[in-house]
Structures are given as structure tokens and as C-alpha cells.
Amino acid sequence: MSIRLKIILIVLPLVVATLLLTGVSSYFAASNGISQVAREFLAFKSSQLRKHAESQWTLLVENGLTGRPEMVEATREAVASYAGSLATSATELTAAFASDGSVAMATGDLALASGEQEAVAALAAAKNTDYLTVDLGGVQRVGKGFWFEPFAWYVLVTEERATFYAGVNEILLRTLIILGVSIAAAVVLVLVFTGWLTRPLKRVVGTMEKIITTNDLGERVEVEYHDEIGRLAQTFNLMVDGLETAYGQVRSYAYQSSVSRQREKRLRNFFQMYVPKSVIDQHLSSPHGGPVAENRVIAMLTSDIRGFTTISERLRPEDLVTQLNRYFALMVEVIAKHGGVVCDYIGDAIKAFFGAPDKHEDDALQAALSAIEMIEALDEFNRVQREEAAKGGSNVEWRIGVGVNYGVATVGDIGCEKKMIYNAIGRVSDFASELEGSTKKYAQQAIISERVRREVRNDLACRHLDIHPTGDTGRPTNIYTVKRSVEGAEREAWELHNAAMGEYFPGRNFAKAASMFAKVQKLLPGDVASSMMQDRCRRYQTASPPPGWDGAEIGETA
Amino acid sequence: EIGQLAQTFNLMVEGLEAAYGHVRSYARTAGVSRRKEVRTLNTFQTYVPREVIEQATRDPKGILQGEERNVSVLFSHIHGFAEISEEIGDPEKLVSQLNRYFKAMVDVVTARKGIVDKYIDDAVMALFGHGERRRDDVLQSVHAGLDMIEAAERFNQEQKKHGRPEFPTSVGISYGVVTVGNIGCERKMGYTVIGDRVNLASRAQGMCKVYHQPIIFTGSVFLKLKEIERYQEKEKGGEAEEKAKDLMPCQMIDYVAVKGKRDAERIYTVNRNLAGTQKQAWSLHNAAMEEYYPNRNFSNAITLFSQVQKLLPGDRASATMIERCRRYEREPPGPEWGGYEVMKTK
Numbered sequence: 001m002s003i004r005l006k007i008i009l010i011v012l013p014l015v016v017a018t019l020l021l022t023g024v025s026s027y028f029a030a031s032n033g034i035s036q037v038a039r040e041f042l043a044f045k046s047s048q049l050r051k052h053a054e055s056q057w058t059l060l061v062e063n064g065l066t067g068r069p070e071m072v073e074a075t076r077e078a079v080a081s082y083a084g085s086l087a088t089s090a091t092e093l094t095a096a097f098a099s100d101g102s103v104a105m106a107t108g109d110l111a112l113a114s115g116e117q118e119a120v121a122a123l124a125a126a127k128n129t130d131y132l133t134v135d136l137g138g139v140q141r142v143g144k145g146f147w148f149e150p151f152a153w154y155v156l157v158t159e160e161r162a163t164f165y166a167g168v169n170e171i172l173l174r175t176l177i178i179l180g181v182s183i184a185a186a187v188v189l190v191l192v193f194t195g196w197l198t199r200p201l202k203r204v205v206g207t208m209e210k211i212i213t214t215n216d217l218g219e220r221v222e223v224e225y226h227d228e229i230g231r232l233a234q235t236f237n238l239m240v241d242g243l244e245t246a247y248g249q250v251r252s253y254a255y256q257s258s259v260s261r262q263r264e265k266r267l268r269n270f271f272q273m274y275v276p277k278s279v280i281d282q283h284l285s286s287p288h289g290g291p292v293a294e295n296r297v298i299a300m301l302t303s304d305i306r307g308f309t310t311i312s313e314r315l316r317p318e319d320l321v322t323q324l325n326r327y328f329a330l331m332v333e334v335i336a337k338h339g340g341v342v343c344d345y346i347g348d349a350i351k352a353f354f355g356a357p358d359k360h361e362d363d364a365l366q367a368a369l370s371a372i373e374m375i376e377a378l379d380e381f382n383r384v385q386r387e388e389a390a391k392g393g394s395n396v397e398w399r400i401g402v403g404v405n406y407g408v409a410t411v412g413d414i415g416c417e418k419k420m421i422y423n424a425i426g427r428v429s430d431f432a433s434e435l436e437g438s439t440k441k442y443a444q445q446a447i448i449s450e451r452v453r454r455e456v457r458n459d460l461a462c463r464h465l466d467i468h469p470t471g472d473t474g475r476p477t478n479i480y481t482v483k484r485s486v487e488g489a490e491r492e493a494w495e496l497h498n499a500a501m502g503e504y505f506p507g508r509n510f511a512k513a514a515s516m517f518a519k520v521q522k523l524l525p526g527d528v529a530s531s532m533m534q535d536r537c538r539r540y541q542t543a544s545p546p547p548g549w550d551g552a553e554i555g556e557t558a
Numbered sequence: 559e560i561g562q563l564a565q566t567f568n569l570m571v572e573g574l575e576a577a578y579g580h581v582r583s584y585a586r587t588a589g590v591s592r593r594k595e596v597r598t599l600n601t602f603q604t605y606v607p608r609e610v611i612e613q614a615t616r617d618p619k620g621i622l623q624g625e626e627r628n629v630s631v632l633f634s635h636i637h638g639f640a641e642i643s644e645e646i647g648d649p650e651k652l653v654s655q656l657n658r659y660f661k662a663m664v665d666v667v668t669a670r671k672g673i674v675d676k677y678i679d680d681a682v683m684a685l686f687g688h689g690e691r692r693r694d695d696v697l698q699s700v701h702a703g704l705d706m707i708e709a710a711e712r713f714n715q716e717q718k719k720h721g722r723p724e725f726p727t728s729v730g731i732s733y734g735v736v737t738v739g740n741i742g743c744e745r746k747m748g749y750t751v752i753g754d755r756v757n758l759a760s761r762a763q764g765m766c767k768v769y770h771q772p773i774i775f776t777g778s779v780f781l782k783l784k785e786i787e788r789y790q791e792k793e794k795g796g797e798a799e800e801k802a803k804d805l806m807p808c809q810m811i812d813y814v815a816v817k818g819k820r821d822a823e824r825i826y827t828v829n830r831n832l833a834g835t836q837k838q839a840w841s842l843h844n845a846a847m848e849e850y851y852p853n854r855n856f857s858n859a860i861t862l863f864s865q866v867q868k869l870l871p872g873d874r875a876s877a878t879m880i881e882r883c884r885r886y887e888r889e890p891p892g893p894e895w896g897g898y899e900v901m902k903t904k
């Protein structure tokens with residue numbers, strides 16, 4: 001039920017009741033008043049008549065004329081005419097009745113109906129002096145009467161009831177009209193007023209509902225007055241302000257959050273170009289930093305570009321970097337394909353390791369395969385170099401050397417707050433560099449250590465090149481070159497060469513070894529490794545190495 | 559209506575509560591994201607110079623480029639690090655000590671406005687003048703070299719105190735044009751310098767062992783130093799002439815052609831705190847080097863070198879030179895002699 005209705009239901013009855021009460025009471029007061037006046041006037045008239053009659057009879061009595069009928073008659077007529085003169089309106093009727101109720105005198109025409117006479121007789125008998133209502137001549141009348149003994153009259157001064165009560169009726173009518181009008185006015189006013197009161201409330205509720213249904217926080221309620229509803233509206237507006245701000249904040253935070261996340265993602269992608277992803281992840285997940293240093297068995301791969309200094313001198317810096325980057329892209333792709341981590345570029349050299357941060361069973365094999373494929377990729381690189389050179393560029397073909405070793409290294413984040421590198425250090429790494437450095441000497445593109453060979457000998461073809469005096473452990477170690485596979489003459493040559501190496505050391509059969517190496521030369525014309533060994537064997541034929549010789553080239557400083 | 563109002567009011571309060579809940583959680587998320595971003599950036603910056611990161615974020619495509627710059631390249635190296643690492647054994651201890659050593663070195667470099675380009679196992683490669691160019695970059699690089707040797711000394715004192723092995727350090731510096739840039743490919747980037755000046759610095763450092771000097775730099779560095787001194791002299795108005803001249807007393811060690819190169823370099827050492835006799839000895843030594851080459855006045859040279867010996871008993875540089883002069887006295891070199899020794903090793 002609406003408030004308006006409630007208010008109306010309370011106020012309207014009150015107002016109406018009040019009005020009614022007032023109306024009714026004033027009506028009764030008025031009507032009583034008027035009735036009273038009418039009655040008193042009637043009574044006055046009655047008493048005046050009586051007084052007159054009595055004074056007339058007294059006159060008679062004083063003059064002793066009561067025995068004379070014509071005097072009594074004259075007095076009667078005088079009283080009758082007096083009665084007539086008392087009438088102020090046409091509807092007044094004063095009549096005298098005999099004790100049987102018959103009309104003795106009347107100021108107007110009067111013919112009693114049958115029942116009426118008896119009623120009058122009864123009144124006369126009772127000598128009724130009260131106000132009474134009596135039907136006379138078929139007309140209801142109000143009157144006041146008295147018994148006048150001398151004439152034996154029952155005198156009644158009457159007025160037509162209708163006339164008597166006419167004033168009252170008029171008042172009644174008037175009151176009713178006024179009542180009606182004022183009640184109507186009251187109703188209208190109450191309706192209007194309540195409407196006017198509750199309108200702001202309706203508005204507030206309406207706005208609230210609107211906001212809730214449309215979720216549009218831009219709406220506000222008009223504050224029309226400074227009453228409770230006004231305050232309500234104000235408070236409501238404040239709440240909506242609050243909500244709007246809150247949602248604004250939510251949106252802005254959500255946006256910030258997403259922007260930050262995007263930036264972080266971009267940053268991390270860029271970061272991953274410089275540092276292995278798992279290292280980064282470790283950094284971000286652990287509170288204090290990246291991977292902890294530990295000793296791990298890893299395969300190290302170092303590669304270098306032959307004569308790079310000379311090459312770079314002839315190029316403009318932009319061209320140098322462009323070619324270098326093209327080269328790196330190819331090489332790094334190979335390394336990544338085999339699960340290696342490129343740790344750093346040192347000038348034109350690439351340093352990569354396999355087995356950290358994640359270890360695999362075949363790290364050494366993967367490293368060796370990388371070396372082989374890098375050499376294959378170089379052919380692709382050089383093809384483009386030739387193309388560019390044909391177009392007039394200053395590109396030349398590049399030659400590389402790759403060294404692969406396998407062993408324990410210390411792996412981890414090395415450096416300080418200002419500068420870090422995820423690196424693998426140790427003799428393993430140093431020896432890999434040495435192997436790479438010796439590729440020129442043996443005219444080979446890739447050289448691996450004994451430890452690597454042990455891991456790959458079932459999968460790749462290896463050729464025993466020499467014995468390194470110290471290796472990475474301080475003890476002499478074999479070094480090899482490696483290919484995926486060798487066929488035909490090359491295969492024969494390699495097998496022969498390996499056998500010859502056995503004759504060379506520990507066999508010390510230098511003559512035999514030399515001849516075997518010669519045969520290798522025939523199978524592979526221009527082969528540097530075998531011709532080198534051939535020379536060495538010839539030398540040691542004449543100048544035998546001392547006892548305890550470890551197989552390494554004598555006079556060779558590590 | 560009041561009932562409706564109350565209902566609506568409750569709905570609003572609920573809405574507000576939920577909203578504030580969201581605000582808190584989103585604020586948290588935003589904070590976390592932001593922190594993560596900052597963390598990533600910070601971690602990143604330890605691996606890659608900040609300017610590179612900034613440049614890359616501005617222009618991601620343009621990073622794979624190179625340009626030429628005049629920089630001073632400094633290499634520091636720890637002798638016999640392989641043996642040292644074996645002595646330490648435990649990898650965490652090794653790396654922890656190495657990191658402390660590196661921190662000392664890096665702090666020196668940053669204090670002298672240089673940047674650490676990379677670590678190569680136990681070596682530190684630093685650059686001066688590669689970013690914002692300053693007039694005295696080369697001077698700062700030489701100071702840095704000397705600072706690093708001093709810092710290494712302090713580090714070694716600490717090591718000794720705790721019974722840990724010392725890290726004997728030597729420094730090589732060169733100066734000249736290098737190519738700076740992001741080299742590599744998308745999978746792996748390295749922001750570094752390439753060029754023969756870089757190799758030269760490394761070779762210079764390698765010669766420290768041969769000549770028993772803690773620091774060696776090349777002729778280009780020396781010339782640049784003198785240039786800076788003259789300039790600083792001018793700045794000071796000439797009254798501090800004496801002081802400025804002795805800012806960086808250098809001793810020319812030799813004239814060598816490093817392995818793999820045709821051109822010869824003069825190599826020098828330097829000492830900031832030269833005592834009186836030493837100063838004198840060094841002047842004599844440098845004069846003697848002139849006599850040696852290009853003057854070919856070997857006997858004069860020997861005389862001067864001997865004087866140096868008297869002032870600095872046991873001085874290796876002069877002793878070596880005396881021997882060589884004697885050798886050339888006996889067998890004078892031909893007319894094509896360039897005055898330099900050819901280094902056979904790296």
C-alpha cells in the first residue's frame with residue numbers, strides 16, 4: 001500500500017469527521033436555536049393572548065359584567081381579533097376549542113377532521129400547556145395552548161409545522177451544502193498535498209530502481225527539499241558517488257593490471273633473448289635470485305670464425321653486424337634445436353652448453369650433432385654470401401672451428417647485482433676452447449674430446465686426430481674429429497687412420513704408422529691430419545720419444 | 559514506498575560492498591602485476607645494460623644494428639683460475655667467492671663511469687666511453703685498471719684471512735674504434751663490442767704474465783692519456799704543469815706485434831703512486847727505450863737501462879731490455895727491423 005494512500009486514509013477521515021462533526025453540531029445548534037426562538041415566540045404569543053384574554057375578563061369581572069352575555073361575547077370577539085392580530089404569517093392559526101374539541105373560534109378557516117377533534121378534546125381535557133404537535137384541518141401544526149376557564153376554551157396558538165421548521169430546514173440545507181463543498185475541497189486538497197509530499201520519495205525510489213536495472217551509475221536524484229526525503233536523496237547520491245568511484249577504481253586497476261601484465265610479458269620475451277627461459281623463471285619464482293651454483297656434467301661447445309679480424313676489417317660496421325647476425329641466427333638455431341643453451345657471444349665466438357638448466361641422457365651426442373650441423377649450416381650461410389658477393393657486396397665465405405667437450409662444470413648465475421651471467425665455468429669450458437683453437441692446426445672443422453667420443457661412438461663416426469698432453473684433467477687425452485657417417489674411401493681412410501694412431505701410440509711402431517698414414521693420404525688427397533702424423537712418425541722414427549712418453553707431440557706446449 | 563526504498567537501499571549497500579571487495583582484489587592484482595613487472599625489469603637489467611632495454615622497448619626492430627665508436631676496452635683476468643677453482647672445490651663456495659670478487663671489480667668499473675660488457679669465465683671485460691662520451695674516458699679506464707688491482711689486493715687480503723685462495727689479477731687496456739651493437743638473433747642476444755681493439759686488450763692483459771706487470775696498456779691508450787693530460791693542463795691554466803705531467807707516469811715496456819696481427823703496438827705499464835727514485839728510474843727507462851728504437855743505439859740504451867737497474871734493483875723490464883740490447887749489439891738487426899718483438903703466444 002502506498003504511503004500516499006496511507007496518508008489519505010488517515011488524514012481524510014479525520015478531516016471529514018471533523019467537518020462532519022462541526023457541520024452536524026452547528027446544524028443542531030442552529031436548528032435548536034431557531035426552534036427555540038420559534039417556540040418562544042409561539043409561547044410569547046400564547047401568553048400574550050392569555051394575558052389579553054385574562055385582562056379582558058378581569059375587566060368584565062371588575063365591571064360586574066360577567067352576567068351579561070353580550071359583553072362576554074364582545075370580549076370573546078375582542079380576544080379573537082387580538083389573536084388574529086398576533087398572527088405574523090399566513091400560516092399561523094390561533095384557535096379556541098370547546099372541551100369536546102369543536103372549534104369555538106379560529107383566526108382562519110378551520111375544519112377539523114374526524115380524528116383530530118378527539119385529539120384536541122384530549123388535549124383540552126388535559127389542559128395541556130406544553131409545546132405540542134397536532135393535526136388541524138389535515139395540516140400538521142406546532143402549537144402551544146392554554147385553558148381559558150371563563151370561556152371554557154382551549155386556546156391553541158399554532159403554526160404550520162412546515163413553516164415552523166422552515167428555517168431549520170433551510171439551515172439544514174445550507175449546512176449540508178457547506179459540508180459537501182468543504183469535504184470535497186478537503187479531499188482534493190489532501191490528495192494534492194499528499195501527492196506533492198510523496199513525489200520526491202517516488203522519484204528517489206524510481207531512480208534507485210532505474211540504477212539497479214540499468215547499472216548506470218551516472219544517475220543522481222534531485223534534491224528538492226531539505227527534509228528527510230531530501231536528506232535521503234542526498235545520502236543516496238553520495239552512495240552512488242561512492243559506487244561510481246569504486247567501479248572507476250576497479251576499472252582502472254584492472255586496466256593497470258592488464259597493462260602491467262602485458263608489459264611484463266613483452267619484457268620477458270625480450271629478456272628470453274638474452275637469458276635462458278628456465279633461468280628467468282627460477283629468478284622470478286625464487287625470492288632471492290636465480291639458479292644456485294652447482295657442479296654438473298655438461299657438454300660445452302665453443303665455435304669461432306677463422307680470421308674474423310681480417311674479415312671485419314674489410315666490412316662497414318652495419319654490414320659486419322648484419323652478416324654476423326645472419327651467421328648467429330643459423331648457428332643458434334642449430335644449437336637450440338639440439339637443446340643447447342647459448343651462454344654468450346665472445347666477439348665472433350659462440351659459447352653454448354648442453355645439460356643445464358635441464359639435464360638429458362644424450363647431452364654429449366646433442367652437442368656433437370650440433371657441431372656437425374653448424375658446419376652444414378655454414379654451407380647455407382656461405383651460399384648466401386656468394387649470392388651477395390655476386391650482387392656486388394663485400395661478402396666473403398666464412399670458415400669456422402668448433403670444439404666440443406664433456407665433463408663437470410660449475411654452472412649457475414655468476415656475477416653481482418649490477419651484472420649477471422648464467423654461465424658454466426671450469427676446465428671443461430677451457431678445454432673446449434682449446435679444442436676449437438686447434439681446429440686450424442688439424443685442418444678440421446670440429447674437434448671433440450675423448451669424453452665426448454665415449455658418448456657418441458655408437459652414433460657418429462670418429463677419427464682419432466691426436467693426443468693432447470693435458471686435456472682438461474691434466475692427463476693426456478685423445479682428441480677426435482667427428483662426422484655423422486663416412487662411406488667408401490673416406491670410411492676406409494678413417495679406419496686406417498685410427499688404426500695408424502694405435503700404432504703410433506701406444507704401439508710406437510712409427511715406421512708402420514707412417515706408411516699407414518701415407519695410405520690414408522692416398523685415399524684422401526691433401527688430408528692434413530694424416531700428413532702431419534706421417535711427418536711426426538718419421539721424426540720419431542729417427543729421434544725416439546723418451547720412455548714414459550704420453551703420446552703427445554713432443555715440444556708442444558699446451 | 560519506504561519498503562521499496564529499504565530494499566533498494568540494501569541492494570545498493572550490497573553492491574557497494576561487492577564493489578569495494580573488487581577494488582581491493584584488483585588493487586592487489588595490479589600491485590602484484592606491477593611488482594612482477596618491476597622484478598622482471600630489475601632481473602633483466604642485471605643481465606643486459608639498461609639503455610639496451612630502453613632502446614629495445616622504444617624500437618624493437620632497430621636493435622640488431624651496429625655502429626662504430628671509440629672506446630677504451632679493459633680486460634681483467636685471474637691467473638690460474640682453473641687451479642683455484644679446483645682448490646675451492648665446492649661449487650657454491652666457488653661461485654660465491656667469484657661473485658664477491660666480481661662485485662668488487664664491477665663496483666670499480668661503475669665508479670669510473672664504465673660498463674661491464676661481459677664476464678668470460680673469470681675475466682671481466684669493461685668498456686669506457688661506449689655510452690655517454692666524456693673527454694677523460696681513457697684516463698678513467700686506466701684509473702679503473704689500477705683501482706681494480708687495488709680492489710683485488712683488498713679482496714685477496716680477505717681471502718687470506720679466511721684461509722681461502724687468492725685471486726691474482728692482471729689488467730690489459732686498449733683504445734680505439736670498435737663496433738658496438740646487439741649481436742645475435744631473436745633466440746639469443748648479446749649486447750657487446752667487436753673489433754680487433756677488443757682482442758688487443760685481451761692480448762695486452764695476457765702479456766702481464768710475460769712481463770710481470772700488474773697492468774699493461776697499448777700505445778693508443780698512452781697517446782690518449784697524454785692528450786688528456788695536456789688538455790687538463792690547459793684547463794688548470796698551466797700552473798699545475800708539473801703535477802699534471804706526473805698524473806700518470808707510464809713506463810714503456812716493449813714494442814710488440816701480438817700473435818695474429820701484423821701491426822706492432824707499444825705497450826706500457828703505469829703506476830699512480832710513484833716514489834721519487836721510481837719516477838726517476840722510469841724516466842730513464844723511457845729514454846732508454848727511445849735509444850733502443852728507433853735510435854738503434856744499443857750501447858747507450860744499455861747504459862741507461864743499467865742506471866734503471868741501479869735505482870730499481872731487480873727490475874725485470876730493464877733487465878729484459880738489457881739482455882735484448884746485448885743480443886742486438888752482437889747481431890745487429892737488419893734494416894727492415896721494425897723495433898718490435900713478435901709474440902708467439904696469446
